[in-house]
Amino acid sequence: MNYSLGKENNSSKNEEPCTNSNVKCYHVHKAILSVGPRRSDYFATLFKQSHLSEFATNTSHIQLEPSAADSFPALLDYIYTEKMIKFSAKNATALRHLAHYFGMRPLWKQASAFIRGDFSLDTAATYLSEAIVYHDEKLENASIAILAENIEEINRRTLTKLSPSSFERIFASPRLKCRSRKLSDIVLKYCQTQGGSVDMSLLMKCTRSEVMPSVSRKAALPLLKVAVAGEQKAGVDMSNTHNVLRARCVETCVEEWKETLAKPLMALECRDKNISRILGASSLEHRDLPLTIQVELLEKALCAAKVELDDVKAELLFREEQVEEFTKQGKSTGKSFE
Structure with missing residues (x-):
């Protein structure tokens, strides 16, 4: 956003709309901007440069980021009055940037002190976004560290608002602390919210086996x-690669086949006894997958079910043998176990 700052000696400080919707004009006083305890060293130096075009036109055009543009009126109020600026997590980084840009050391110190006192897990995501805008690497790194260490405690809505690059940096941080399965829930929520912004590269980095061995x-x-949609979009096939997200998801679906595959089918059966309609129902979640993966899931689930059934049979057989043994012992001693 462009700001046109007109320096007029005989007018009061006020905001005046300009014809360009992206430009705001402020009429200010040279003496106030360049003199006094709250002066701007930037303007004090600028006003001495008679060879510059700004000197002839009494106008200075300044490009600012949106949050800095929103905070600019507060900066002028700070210069013109003795009021203290009302800092917040949303404006503190922008105001510190403005203070640095315009050479206002006291304001820079105030903004820095506020950030130090206000910085916490609750405000870190906001400070991260603003730090990226103003290239504040120290604040960026501090924000990434606290978010990575406490990612399980962060509100999901806050995480889903992060840019893909910020989300990736959190997952790449050596400070990341999170249970694997909890991490899979977080990644899923982010992917569902961000949609097409999450490419295959980001998905693979955030779900690498070192940080997410299980889902x-x-x-x-x-x-x-x-994962399958990401592969299709990227034009790759990772079906034969076992160290990727797809394999871990299939493994969990098979391990939990009763909940992920059988339960939805049984729910349909309760409402509709027609087997043909049940088997052809498109409302089942796994039916959105390619047929080859559906077959893989169901085949492995059948194998898992057979293993469970064999275990149950073995357990029943063992108990029957125990009952027979106790019965024989009872008869030999003249006691009944009925």
Whole structure:
């Protein structure tokens, strides 16, 4: 956003609309901007440069980021009055940037002190976004560190508002602390919210096996669909690669086959006894997957079910043998176990 700052000696400080919707004009006084305890060293120096075009036109055009543009009136109020600026997480970084840009050391110190006192897990995401805008690497790194260390405690809505690059940096941080399955829930929520902004590269970095060796039952099937969609969009096939998200999602779906695959089918059966309609129902979540993956899931689920059934049979057989043994012992001692 462009700001046109007109320096007029005989007018009061006020905002005046300009014909360009992206430009705001402020009429100010040279003496106030360049003199006194709250002066701007930038303007004090500028006003001495008679060879510059600004000297002839009494106008200075300044380009500012949106948050700095929003905070600019507060900066002028600070110069013109003795009022203290009302800092917040949303404006403190921008005001510190403006103070540095315009050479206002006292204001810079005030903004820095506020940020130090206000910086916390609750405000870190806001400070991260603003620090990126103003290239404040120290504040960026501090924000990434606290978010990575406490990612399980952060509000999901806050995380989903982060840019893909910021989200990736959190997951790449050595300070990242989070249970694997909880992490899979976080990634799923982010992908569902951001949609097309999450490419295959970001997805692979955030779900690498070192940080996410397993996925939660709740996230497994929808995250599998996200992974497959990402592969299709990127034009790659990772079906034969076992160290990727797809394999871990399939593994969890199979381990939890009763919940992820059987339960939805049983729910349909309760409402509709027609087997043909049930088997052809498109409302089942796994039906959105390519047929090859559907077959893979169901085949592995059948194998898992057979293993469970064999275990149950073995347990029943063992108990029957125990009952027979106790019965024989009872008869031999003249006691009844009925």
